Amino acid sequence: MSGCPAPYPAGRRPLTLGAPVHPPRTPAETETALADELRTVRPDLLSPYAAELPGARSAVLTRLWRGLALEPLPWVTRREAGHDGPTLRLADGRRLHGPRPDAYATASTVTEVELDGTAYDHPAALMTALGLPHGRPFATELADSVASLALSRANQASFGGPSEAPRTLWEWEQRVVDGHPFHPNCRARPGFSVAEQLAYAPEHRPVVRLGLVAVREDDCRSTGEWPYREAGRLLIPVHPWQARHVLKDEKPVGDGMSAHPLMSLRTLAVPDGSHVKTALSARLTSSVRDISVYSITSAATVSAFMESMAGRLDGLLHITRTLGAVTAGTADLAAVARESPELCAGTGEQVVPVAALAASVLPQSPRWLAEFSRLALTVGLRLLDLGVALEAHGQNLLVVLSPAGDPVRLVYRDLADIRISPARLARHGIPAPDLTGRIVTDDESVLRSKLFGSLVAGTLAATAGSTPALRTALSTAVRDLPRTPDLAALLEEPLPAKALTLMRLSPERPGDLWARLPSPFADPLVLKRGAFAP
Incomplete structure (x- = not known):
């Protein structure tokens, strides 16, 4: 068994998983509707948009399959290993099969996922066929994410490509074309016309x-x-x-x-x-x-x-x-x-949002990744020990680069979602700020999940791009860090990451929901006797 919670609350009748649920538009209709708008406002983008659609479908399907394969979904009763990837047994008896997922990869591509032998190459079509509770609006968003991502990619040729480094921070920000590296709704913008x-x-x-x-x-x-x-x-x-x-x-x-x-x-x-x-x-x-x-x-x-x-x-x-x-x-x-x-950049330095690093022309060698990881973990773990957990994802976290391109310090913005621990602050003799509400907590699990899920499973994973690259960078980075209980938890326990697909399928459960991913510090995952567990 996957170790997931019971599929349905006690006393509640299960919903039928197999009944098809149709979104207001089919995926093809969503893509055609965007093309029809383009024909009016930017006809020059029609051909590039059509050319980008297959890649956009694969990019969103890759993100969706990662969530299906690795998150604690209540309607997945068992995960079985196979030489070509896991098979997920669903509560209604059907089987969902796809390639073996790398929890920390950003460059991998999934071109199709099979549901009871039928192959699906579009994430919205797959979600519709699954017929899950709350799947209808999610399928609509997935179709929108595909079409919008294709539009975003199609419009890059008019800017001349990433041949030279941006000069301003906002230019760096606008280099992030594909959006969130792990979220299936990476480019979903419901309610926005093409114009x-x-x-x-x-x-x-x-x-x-x-x-x-x-x-x-x-x-x-x-x-x-x-x-x-x-x-x-x-x-x-x-x-x-x-x-x-x-x-x-x-x-x-x-x-x-x-x-x-x-x-x-x-x-x-x-x-x-x-x-x-x-x-x-x-x-x-x-x-x-x-x-x-x-x-x-x-x-x-x-x-x-x-x-x-x-x-x-x-x-x-x-x-x-x-x-x-x-x-x-x-x-x-x-x-x-x-x-x-x-404002915090010195002479010759530049400030780069971490999410933009993957789209940059700056060199990112294994040595660079290790130095950046050491800097990020030093800051994150020291603050956590003092009593503050940052939500240090690639949008909130920026890195200051020396004239030679080396990471020298960090910048953090948008403080709305940090967490503050009065108990930890008190241990260091630091007065707690006069705050109440969701930002204040002494829950160790909440504090560590906030930091590790955003910084390691998010920022550093996306920057590294794969489990082997992330493992190499982290293994080098942690060698000289103080062995605190927080670092021990990071080294020895599964890594928390937001269960982004589960959250979209669970509107009745507000707040963050979490998956536990294989530790990037561990040896490559060995699948034993058909038991696959995230």
Whole structure:
């Protein structure tokens, strides 16, 4: 058995897995609909888009199969090894078979997965055939992810390719074309037309015009020094998609400001040099994005606390300071202003988002990967020991490179999802900040999963690109690190990683769900007598 929880809650009748569930559009209809829009707004992209579709289907199917094969899915009752890959026995008796997955690979490709002998080369078609609870909206998102990914790839030829290194941070951010390296919804943008994707998505390299909505200062809640104001009113930058689809009654004032979208799409680099995180109530990858009142009211406290914690790390970490945060009493009309990570670059240095490393022209030798891994683990583990778990995925974590291209220190931004342990802080004589809510926890499992799942299973795995490369880099990196209980857990236990597919199929279970992946420190996985267990 896989060691998964019981397939269904006690007293609840199982849903039939085999009944086909049809999304509003078939995968072919989704791809054709995008082509029809392209014919109107960018006919020059029709041929490149069609050429990119097979690769996009495979890229999304690869991510989906990784989740199906490795995550603790309640409707998978057994995983059996085979010479050509595992077979998953489903609760209704069917069998799902595909290639052997590398939990940490980013370059591998899966071209088809078999369900009871029928081969599927499209992830949305496979999800539809599985007929799972909550599978219908997920299949729709998978089809959207494929079509949008093909569009993103198709539009790169007009930029001349990655022949030279970007000059600014926002140019680095816009090099991330394929999105999340492990999420099946890596490019899903439901609710965005083709014209809107081309106008707002960072990989299409647009300039976005942010509107400014004026709200009486007395009607707002804010922290820090909000930089945009006039005559007793606060000016809240609003993304044009949000203005059109959500804030239909709010009228922007003035001319707004031009901005370059960063890889998160809703955060943009603005002319004064800062970065503005806008409310954008759309589903991107896992969840509907907004800015909660909780994160607004705690922003200044968290920022000041994390600046003080970074000061304990001998200059190895810089925190992008929150300048101000404001909400008009709703998550749909709110914004956060942060300083740019570029401020911590010295002469000749450059700041690169870690997610952009794979798309860069910079050399990434085994020695470089080991040095970067040592730097990242040193910072992450020291902070964890002190009492802070970073969510150090490739979007939040940036690396400062020397003029020679060596990793010298880290930058961390967007503090909304860190975790703070008062008990650990107290052991080191550090006063806990005046905070409550989800950001505060002493649960060892939560703290380690937050850091290890984002930094090791996410950032370092994606940068390395495969289990052998990750194992080599980590084995070198940990040699001189202090042997703390946290490092022992990292070395000796399965590696936590967000169960991204399970989370999309479990809308009734809010929050993070976790898979336990084979330790990258272990020898290559030996499959014994047909028992395959993630």
